[in-house]
Amino acid sequence: MHRRLFQSFGSAAGMSGPALAAPAVGFLLVFLIVPLAAMLLYSVSARVAGGVLVPAFTLENYARIFTNDLYLRFVIRTLRVALTTTLLCMILSYPLALILAHGNRTFARITMLILVAPLLVNLVIRSYGWTIVLNTRGLLNWLIASVGLPVPGQILYSEAAVVIGCAHLFLPLMVLPLAAAIIRIEPSIMDCGRVFGASEFRVFCHIVLPLSLPGLAAGSALVFPLTAGAYVTPALLGGNFASLLGNLIEQQVVAASNWPFGAALATLLVAILLLVNLIFLKLFERKTARWVHRGR
Amino acid sequence: MSLGGAAQPFDLFVKDINKSFDGQFAVRGVSFGVRAGQLLALLGPSGCGKTTVLRIIAGLLSPDEGDVRFKDRSVLGTPVHKRGVGILFQNYALFPHYSVAQNVAFGLRMRRMSGTETASRVREALALVRLEGLEERMPHQLSGGQQQRVALARALAIKPLILLLDEPFAALDRKLREAMQIELRALQVSLQLTTVLVTHDQDEALTLADEVAVMRDGWIEQIGSPSDIYARPTSRFVADFVGISNFFMGRLMSGVSGEAVVDAGALQLKPAKVPAEFQAGSNVTVALRPERLQLKIVEPASSGPNQVRARLERVVYRGALSFCHLRLEDGRPLIASLAAGVDSTWISELQPGQIFNVSWDRAANLIIRDESASGVELD
Structure with a gap:
């Protein structure tokens, strides 16, 4: 019924495809392409004292990033934190995804709850929660001290704190695609691995790991850019010692009211993330190209 | 038929197996023996427990009670990856990310066999199933029959103590299925492989087996040679299910x-x-x-x-x-x-x-x- 309605609508207009795509295209145009274009435009504008914009074309803003050590350090730290967080998420995700995919049902449900429940808590409150845990006299250090291990000192306001906070925040985005990929592996393939002599560990290494790479790629493509673009978490957990590009951009735009320089930083961030994701996906694709097309 | 005689040279002996899932009996009191080089078919409708028995023999499941013995040695304490059985599933279960040669070599690699010996065993196994020249193909590039042969070669390469076949031909069309049945039987006889076949197809059981065990509701209704089962069924279920x-x-x-x-x-x-x-x-x-x-x-x-x-x-x-x-x-x-x-x-x-x-x-x-x-x- 609906289908026929759509068909007659489409064919009457003689352009069913474009007509149906129009709303989506319009949405993207208004909310993605236009702001991106504005950002690009800002990034090549000049600024005069007092924060007034002058319509001109200059690459000065970009030059400033690459000639100043301080800004480059932000870029490198951002990439380092994003990479560490992604790797940490990968490692933490496998046990969780395996429980979700193959664990007993109650256990899987509890895991899912623990994984998803934090999403219901406001991001700022969550980050403040972590400050209590990671403080010098926080929960973590107290726990370490109470079992008699040497206390590592301040964790809060370091890169480690940002990585922990971001990993907690974005873990579901890695676990869920990974679990979906693992569920798709035929149980009989794993059974075959076992029967033909692979211990559970080797079943994981030789079968589950390679066959779940598409899920890992999808998860990484989400976690990496989200961490690199994180703003609240590094502000609260990283403080002045581990703030990321997002914080620098905020500083430039809001505090220093230097929109052109902020826009240049933002453009650079977007460009880097696009490039990294492209390389990421190409690498994964290369790894799985020999077999992933079986469905087609 | 006398079971459990100590002198009987059974390669595989399954003794009084019970298994239940969530309080429901899947298998109860199943006993049978398979002599060296013989093929026993577990025949029954779906849900009769035949696959459960196969998985217990492989070690993928452990029985609640009873014993599984390979050459008169209990293997219940042996984990699945050390039992040394070969298995063939209905959906072939090839490793999609490995080539044909890598699939066949998998069991040998897991046994840490040397490269040269692995290569010669792989060649040998692929020759047995007449798939020489397809070593570098990926599973998705093969037809159903070829995939089945690769799966068989993978099982043969490890020279299994026991070969387990789980509805191996169900996914093939009839002509191919009959050809594969004859070929498999010839290989099984010439290699003297002690084999257990699980099937719901009476023709397949009668064609391939030295002995047929007809299963129903978790227990063995009748066990005997194919001609025994057909000509002298002892219960209405067997007389109706077979023929x-x-x-x-x-x-x-x-x-x-x-x-x-x-x-x-x-x-x-x-x-x-x-x-x-x-x-x-x-x-x-x-x-x-x-x-x-x-x-x-x-x-x-x-x-x-x-x-x-x-x-x-x-x-x-x-x-x-x-x-x-x-x-x-x-x-x-x-x-x-x-x-x-x-x-x-x-x-x-x-x-x-x-x-x-x-x-x-x-x-x-x-x-x-x-x-x-x-x-x-x-x-």
Whole structure:
């Protein structure tokens, strides 16, 4: 019924495809392409004292990033934190995804709850929660001290704190695609691995790991850019010692009211993330190209 | 059949296996032995527990009770990856990310076999299944039959103690399936592989097996050679599941001359042999195979045991066989089959509505156990 309605609508207009795509295209145009274009435009504008914009074309803003050590350090730290967080998420995700995919049902449900429940808590409150845990006299250090291990000192306001906070925040985005990929592996393939002599560990290494790479790629493509673009978490957990590009951009735009320089930083961030994701996906694709097309 | 004799050279012995899932019995009291180089088929409808038994032998499941012995040594303490069995699944279960050669080499790699020996074993196994030259192909580039061969080569490469086949041909079309069955049987015999086959296909079980165990509701209903199972079923379930049978219920009587007769209403059945478990005066079921029935155009009807008048209702033509669906005068159905070569003159003259005198010899009457008298479903 609906289908026929759509068909007659489409064919009457003689352009069913474009007509149906129009709303989506319009949405993207208004909310993605236009702001991106504005950002690009800002990034090549000049600024005069007092924060007034002058319509001109200059690459000065970009030059400033690459000639100043301080800004480059932000870029490198951002990439380092994003990479560490992604790797940490990968490692933490496998046990969780395996429980979700193959664990007993109650256990899987509890895991899912623990994984998803934090999403219901406001991001700022969550980050403040972590400050209590990671403080010098926080929960973590107290726990370490109470079992008699040497206390590592301040964790809060370091890169480690940002990585922990971001990993907690974005873990579901890695676990869920990974679990979906693992569920798709035929149980009989794993059974075959076992029967033909692979211990559970080797079943994981030789079968589950390679066959779940598409899920890992999808998860990484989400976690990496989200961490690199994180703003609240590094502000609260990283403080002045581990703030990321997002914080620098905020500083430039809001505090220093230097929109052109902020826009240049933002453009650079977007460009880097696009490039990294492209390389990421190409690498994964290369790894799985020999077999992933079986469905087609 | 005697089970459990210490002197029997069983390669595989399954003893009194019980297994339940969530309080539901999947397998109960299953015992059987497979001698070296023999193929045993576990035959039964889906849900009868045959796959559970196979998974217990492989070590993918552990039984609640009972024992599994390979060459008279219990393997219950041996984890699945150290049991040394080979397995073939219905969906082939090839590793999609490995090439043909890597798939076949998998078991050898897991055994940490040297590269050169692995290579020669892989070559050997691929030659056995006639797949030389496809080493570098990926599984998705192969046809179903080729994938099945790769899966078989993977199982053969490790020289398994026991080969397990789980509905291995169910996904193949009929022609290919029959060709693969013959090929597999030839390989199994020439390599002297002790094999357990799980199937719901009676033809497959009868074609491939040295011994058939018919399973139902988690236990073994009857175990014996294919001809035993077909010609001498001991229960209604087996007589119905393997081949086609006519069933008549009646009272077992001692005839005039002391010979047993089953009184089934308008029909008198005189069996050649009555198993000892059935006593005179009890209600019994008699199974009659359709091919044992002879049809004659009715003449002045002679009445006597092992014959009955019936009207032909329709003929189902199946090539080599034609099935005549008949009805007795009291309304009970009867199926008789005619072979194309032997009865061909007949088949062309058959007309629905004709009255026939159907007769059979004494040995055709099989007195069997019948639980369906108490309402067990059969399919």
